Amino acid sequence: KNEVEQSPQNLTAQEGEFITINCSYSVGISALHWLQQHPGGGIVSLFMLSSGKKKHGRLIATINIQEKHSSLHITASHPRDSAVYICAERNIVRGNQFYFGTGTSLTVIP
Amino acid sequence: NAGVTQTPKFQVLKTGQSMTLQCAQDMNHNSMYWYRQDPGMGLRLIYYSASEGTTDKGEVPNGYNVSRLNKREFSLRLESAAPSQTSVYFCASSEPPGNEKLFFGSGTQLSVL
Numbered sequence: 001k002n003e004v005e006q007s008p009q010n011l012t013a014q015e016g017e018f019i020t021i022n023c024s025y026s027v028g029i030s031a032l033h034w035l036q037q038h039p040g041g042g043i044v045s046l047f048m049l050s051s052g053k054k055k056h057g058r059l060i061a062t063i064n065i066q067e068k069h070s071s072l073h074i075t076a077s078h079p080r081d082s083a084v085y086i087c088a089e090r091n092i093v094r095g096n097q098f099y100f101g102t103g104t105s106l107t108v109i110p
Numbered sequence: 111n112a113g114v115t116q117t118p119k120f121q122v123l124k125t126g127q128s129m130t131l132q133c134a135q136d137m138n139h140n141s142m143y144w145y146r147q148d149p150g151m152g153l154r155l156i157y158y159s160a161s162e163g164t165t166d167k168g169e170v171p172n173g174y175n176v177s178r179l180n181k182r183e184f185s186l187r188l189e190s191a192a193p194s195q196t197s198v199y200f201c202a203s204s205e206p207p208g209n210e211k212l213f214f215g216s217g218t219q220l221s222v223l
Contacts, residue, residue, distance in 0.1 A: 004152065031210060043200065043214040086152070090210055097168070098143075098204075098212065100152035 003094075006087050006101035013108050019074040021085050021104045028093030032070045034061050035086040037103065043086070046072075077108045112136055116201045116215025123191045123222045131186040131218050133201030139213075141204045142184040143168075144176060146197040147217075153200065159184055191222040 003026035013019050025032060034046040047054050047061040049070065054061050058081075060073040074081055087101040114135045123129055135142065140161045145153040155168030159178040173195055175187045184203075188195060201215040 033212060035212070041198065041217045041219075043217075045211050045213065048211050088153075088212070097155055097158070098153075100154075102150060102152050 004101040023087030037084040114215040135203040139203035
């Protein structure tokens with residue numbers, strides 16, 4: 001069973017819409033990561049969070065430690081945001097390794 | 111600064127053939143990883159290396175071997191490829207604990223016929 005669960009699996013939005021992707025994770029993490037995988041396959045790290053909120057351009061990531069939940073928000077979405085967004089935890093209880101969600105496939109339509 | 115360089119990008123093998131995937135990073139990271147990505151599943155850890163000279167099995171190590179040649183390079187070898195090893199493979203490296211951002215190679219799409 002995957003301890004990192006993301007929703008939704010697929011998301012289609014109109015350009016300009018506000019987008020939220022959710023992630024629930026397990027006990028014992030040292031950090032929660034958001035990654036972006038482009039259609040060409042490359043994976044880049046967007047955020048690493050252990051508490052609170054981080055913002056980079058139109059992307060905002062939040063984490064609620066008590067609820068073991070994180071969200072990735074995209075404001076004023078654009079077709080170039082179309083990608084797969086992956087949530088990952090680094091879990092100190094489970095060998096201090098990274099564990100990944102299955103990803104959310106986002107398509108932004110012009 | 112190239113980051114993580116992974117080769118080849120594509121490979122087709124016949125069942126039973128062997129091959130080595132190469133990975134090198136120029137960020138002086140201690141930790142390096144090999145993952146496989148399959149449809150409908152999250153990235154899964156094959157092997158990792160916490161430092162030069164050490165390697166450990168991950169979640170799905172069967173059918174693979176690794177070598178941490180030096181601090182920069184971490185290779186993955188398939189000794190006798192099987193169709194179940196058809197996948198996309200990613201090498202990654204990470205910064206020390208406390209600031210453990212992950213950096214990925216561009217991936218290798220491997221098909222075993």
